[in-house]
Amino acid sequence: MTQSLIQGQNLSKVYGTATGPLVALDDVSFHIEEGEFISLVGPSGCGKSTLLSILGGLEAKTEGTLVVGGKHHDAPRADIGMMFQTSVLFPWRSIRENVRLPGLILGLDKRQQAQRSEELLDMVGLNGFGDRYPGELSGGMRQRVGLARLLAHDPRMLLMDEPFGALDEFTRETMNLELLRIWEKTRKTVIFVTHNIGEAVFLSDRVFVMTPRPGRLEGIVEIDLPRPRTTAMMRDPRYSELVFEIRRMLGVDH
């Protein structure tokens, strides 16, 4: 039997707060295969970011076991890249220098990183912008820089927390297509948090549906739309069926 890349078993997270313990995740179990594109969907406060932080080793689980690549996992690791709703870019560093930052921190080969950062800027459609500064870029372009930086140290897993959530609909759609194009090429394992059900269906191999009862994994929906995905598939009856199946699980259909 081959082992899954990520195995979470009976994971729970309880935060200590001023008003007492708060259960953010309750007995969550799942497995994720290498190269899969997984989305986590659920209403705000259901524990998506908490689960992602535990997967990234930024937050400690309270109970359960988490095995990544055959090893127990409870600390930040270099083979993970994280991206958030707004990319924190250093305003006094050029776009190129911002992309090179993870490699610099990890002490990777400078020449290789220099070449890689140019390739990545190309890949995310920012060819020619390397010498610009973050203040000169739109929100969408800043997230492109964030995407290039995410890939800079060639992580095995990409953990993305509503990375396009602050972008307008059109830019978001472009970024989704861009992300899928990069994913098809690199086949990294992606765990993508969103509260946009359509986005989750469009991108994913499987969607983890979370509900606030509190912090439960309600179910997992297999997305059997063919790849590569195209925006025309959003008119496919199967796409709507999958969206409505998830809506039903979330209890948002009345």
Ligand SMILES: Nc1ncnc2c1ncn2[C@@H]1O[C@H](COP(=O)(O)OP(=O)(O)O)[C@@H](O)[C@H]1O
């Ligand atoms: N550091 C923290 N301390 C205390 N409570 C927290 C902390 N982080 C998150 N929470 C609480 O845990 C629950 C889940 O939060 P979160 O994982 O951020 O949800 P989501 O990302 O789905 O919106 C929420 O009720 C939130 O208020």
Ligand SMILES: [Mg+2]
């Ligand atoms: Mg969140």
